[in-house]
Amino acid sequence: MKKLMTGNEAFALGAYQAGVVVGAGYPGTPSTEILMNFARYPGVYAEWSPNEKVALDVGVGAAYAGGRALVTTKHVGLNVAADSLFYAVYTGLKGGLVIINADDPEMHSSQNEQDNRYYAKFAMVPMLEPSDSQEALEFVRLAMEISETFDTPVIIRSNTRLSHSKSVVTIEQEGMVAVGEGGEAAAGERPVYERNIPKYVMVPGFARQRHPVVLERMACLTSYAETVPVNHIMQGSPKLGIIAAGVAYQYAREVFPDATFLKLGMVYPLPSELFKKLVSQVERVVVVEELEPFIEEHVRLMGIPVMGKEVFSRTGEFSPDKVRYSAARAGLVDSPLQAPPEVGPPLPARPPMLCPGCAHRGIFYALQRLRAVVLGDIGCYTLGALPPLNAMHTCGCMGAGVGVVHGMDRVGVRDRTVAVIGDSTLFHSGIPPLINILYNRGVSTVIVLDNRVTAMTGHQENPGSGITLLKEPTQEISIENLVRGIGFTKVDVINPYHFPEVVRVLREHMDCGQPSVVIARYPCILHTREKYPPCTVDRETCNDCGNCLRIGCTPISKVDGGVDIDGALCNGCGLCAVICPSGAIKAAGGTPATGINAGQANY
Amino acid sequence: MARGKVDILLAGVGGQGTILASDILAEVGLQHGYDVKKAEVHGMSQRGGAVESHVRWGERVYSPQVEAGQVDYLLGLEMLEAARWTNYLAVGGVAMVNRHRVAPPSVNLGTAVYPSEEEIQQRLARRASRIWWVDGTTVARQLGNQTLAGVVLLGAFSGLLGDPEDFWLPVIERLVPAKFAESNRAAFSAGRKLWMEGVSQCATCVS
CATH class of the missing domain: 3.40.50.920 (Rossmann fold)
Incomplete structure (x- = not known):
């Protein structure tokens, strides 16, 4: 059967056919859809772990116990999981362990374009690199075979273009395809963990015995690379x-x-x-x-x-x-088919923006008005750094802002500094730096933008969602209980659409001189598909002050003598109506921003 | 199909259905018996950013992206985005553009100017031998959902290619959720009707 598949769909099918029983990962463009697709196959277990390191440890555990495991990550996620990668190379595994790592040359959705082939060399782990969806499918099987034959994790390197392109795949066989001889779990037998302390406990004495094993393994793999048909x-x-x-x-x-x-x-x-x-x-x-x-x-x-x-x-x-x-x-081919063509003057760019109706918009507008220094990280909310909001001032990697705000505090820069972090990001890598603020006597304010979902990568479930990747209901992790449990005493939960309250609470926290957490909670409206009648402009009342243009909402545009709101694009949240000084913008009642008690909600 | 290769570039704005339209085109290519590749970048597109998708039909396709200056058909779901990719068109290529504007942030803020239809026409004409303007969004709104504009455009495009309607419809029905099958079918037929009736104006260009 011939089928058009993305690289990520083909990876997922390859993993299923290779008898993978446990898949774990953390969402990250361009790798996200591998696990989403894998989770749909019958009889498999798949999970979103809180971060890539946890995912890799889960994969290692499954493989130690004899199951075949898949771990997915984007390139920078492997940085987070690197510690686990290095020990797993030393210990080896019982079942096969395949890590699919997606690089992002051009940084379409990333903070750097690191080349993760160096991880293969650094950690001494074999790496395969498919060039289309057909190979994506086949290489997972091959990787599983190599993993079990050589007792090592194997990395498959994808990139944005492979993961997100479609090409024709010939599927020889529906269902699972036998791979190698191991993997009894795949064959339906109950996996059994065999105790082997010198192999699996990496204390120095045992680890010293394993390093030569790794080098010998690499020598064998080097010979293998000379004859493997994919080369x-x-x-x-x-x-x-x-x-x-x-x-x-x-x-x-x-x-x-x-x-x-x-x-x-x-x-x-x-x-x-x-x-x-x-x-x-x-x-x-x-x-x-x-x-x-x-x-x-x-x-x-x-x-x-x-x-x-x-x-x-x-x-x-x-x-x-x-x-x-x-x-x-370089003279390697005759001249290009055509010179790089110039076809006219530059056109206005179209950068991504916070969605119409996004709950983050009011927070960033408030932070801009409060002249805050905002230490951020990675998520939809990073778009708060773009004009006209210009309200995020640093963003390096997941969880960074919470550590960075404390570092600024320690050199005495603490006036109006706040960290912002998302819910998924907090679970990913925000908790240790939050503990650090308390432990090391910091006074920073951390704002958790809690929309109950991992939105940026396409709305994946996270520990705050109350639902797993396999769509099973589960306990929602309460962020306020978590931060109070750590020891934060000044904790407020606010509705990010209630603008006057947002400004009041943020100001109070920034001025309070003690470590504090603000949880701005509203489920992502793009995910829940919450929508209200579009806002309208009364052009008679509008005094052309331009205030509503400063919130950077796509449907609002400048026209002669005032503004206009595109009713087809407007989500109707009502934030623009709330912040309009002349009352010229009308929103329906009962929207997130104009609802009963808006601005004075009692939590 | 007799041609050795057909390279198509779709350009639009996040949320317009550009990726669905390119998925349909890719499957239609497969049905024609071509090797097919399709490339786009997801991630930021949902948030109103620019989206482009490459669809390549050929005897044997290697690169998932089309080479600049080699695109046979540029399908613009939005006028400014069509203009942006003009340099990907082959000399003598064909552009089919949905007559619809979505102002980017700089235009909304009054710091940049959205080019006029004439300017876009002139720009495309530096490459294209034919430019077709299709009122896809207008038709889609009449059908009750402006995100159907992409499928309206595909209806017109199927006419341009000379494919029979029932060659495309099963693909569309397979790719859209069942509850949207009827509206997408209607949108495709409406686009096709636009083409057949010659409602869309062809501005023949100097090439």
């Missing part, structure tokens, strides 16, 4: 030999249709003998790889002259035109 030479012209892997291979095939190719499906460890073989067959060798010169460094160290990063960019995502343009400039 192979495709005979073409003897003038040019291209080494490529992953999606970069697809671009290279378009740009160098006649070249001889060494296509790598396994990018670590690298096959030196195959490189030598390629060199013996062609006049010139070129490495086409996105981001870092990972393959190129290896080939150069062998003393083989290659072209790589002096031709192709080390930053950003490749595309066929970029590869062609770079290759043409």
Whole structure:
């Protein structure tokens, strides 16, 4: 059967067919849909863990006990899980453990474009890199086989283009496909944990015994890489030999249709003998790889002259035109099909914005009005940094703001500084820095933007949602109980749409001189599909002050002599009506911002 | 289909249904017997950002993205977004644009100006041999849901390609949730009718 599938859908099917019984991960673009799709297969267990490190430990536990496990993460999530990756490489596992890691060249939805192939080398773990959805499907099976044969976790590296592109997959067989000999859990037998303290307890004495095992394993895997069929030479012209892997291979095939190719499906460890073989067959060798010169460094160290990063960019995502343009400039192909075309003056950009009706908007508008210094992190709310709100001042990674605000406090910068963090992000990595504020005598205010869902990545469940990835009801973790349990005594829960109350409570917390937490709670309206009649403008009353334009709500636009609200886009939340000084904007009654007791809710 | 390859680029604004339209196009390509690849970037798109999706039909497709200057058909669900991707059109390519404006934030704030239809027309004409304007959103609103505009556009596009209607309809019914099948079918047929009746004006350009 032929089917169009995204890379992520194919990974999920591959995992199911390979007999994976436990899948764990944390949502992160572009990896999120792997686990969402996997969770839909019958008989599997899948979970959103609070963060990637927990997910990897869960995967390790399942594999220690003999089950086959899948862990999914975006590239920066592997930073969070790195500690666990390194010990799992030492201990090895009983069942197979496959980690699918999605890099994000171009940073379409990320804070950096780190090349996670270096994790393979750093942690000494084999890494596969598929180049289309068909390979995504097949490589999960192969990875599972390698994992169980060599007693090691295996990383599959995807990237945004592979994960989110669709290509044709030929599905040989519905249902599961037998892999290797291990994995009794997959075969329906009850897994049993076998005790083996020297293998699984990484105290120094035992870990010293494991390090040579890891090196020996890598030597075996290096020989394996020479013969594994996913690494192979495709005979073409003897003038040019291209080494490529992953999606970069697809671009290279378009740009160098006649070249001889060494296509790598396994990018670590690298096959030196195959490189030598390629060199013996062609006049010139070129490495086409996105981001870092990972393959190129290896080939150069062998003393083989290659072209790589002096031709192709080390930053950003490749595309066929970029590869062609770079290759043409280096004289590797005739001139580009067309010069980069200029077709007119620059057009207005269209950056993403907080959704119409988003609960975060009022908070950021209030913080802007209060002239707060806002230390943030990653989530929908990071969009509060963009004009016209301009109300987030730092954002590095998940959970960062809560530590950063305390660091500023310790050098004496504490006037109007606040940290903002989302609910999912708080569960992910916000709790230790919150404890830190109390323990180390800080006085910072932390605002938790609690919309009860992991919204940015497409509304995944989290520990505050009351529902699991498998759609089972579960206990909602109460953030106010959590922070009070840590020891915060000044804790307020507010409705983020009740603007006067938001301003009052935020001001009070910033002025109180003690550590405090504000929980701004309202379920994401995009997720719950809450909608009200659109707001309207009375143009007679409007005095063209422009205040409503400062909240950055897409439906509100400047027109001659006032503003206009696009009724088709407006969610009707009523925030603009509340903040309009002349009362020219009308909202329906009973909306989140105009509801009964709005602004003086009693919590 | 006799042509060796058909490269299509869809451009729109988050929430307009650009990705659904490209999913439909990809499946139609598969049904034509082509190898198919489709590429887009999710993530930020839901929040009113620009969305573009590449759909490639061919005997053997390698890259999921089309090369700049090689697009055969540029389908714009929004006028400014269509204009933004003009340089991806091949010389002599065809543009089909939904006559609909969604102002970006800078225009709302009065710090930038939304280009006029004439300006967009002129820009597209530097590449396109033919430009079709389709009142997709207007028709979709008449059908009660303006997010159907993308499927209206596909209806017109199916006419442009010369495909029979029943070649597309089963794909659409398969890809949309059952409760929306009827409205999407209606939107597709309405778009097709626009094409057949020649309601959309073709502005033939100097190429």
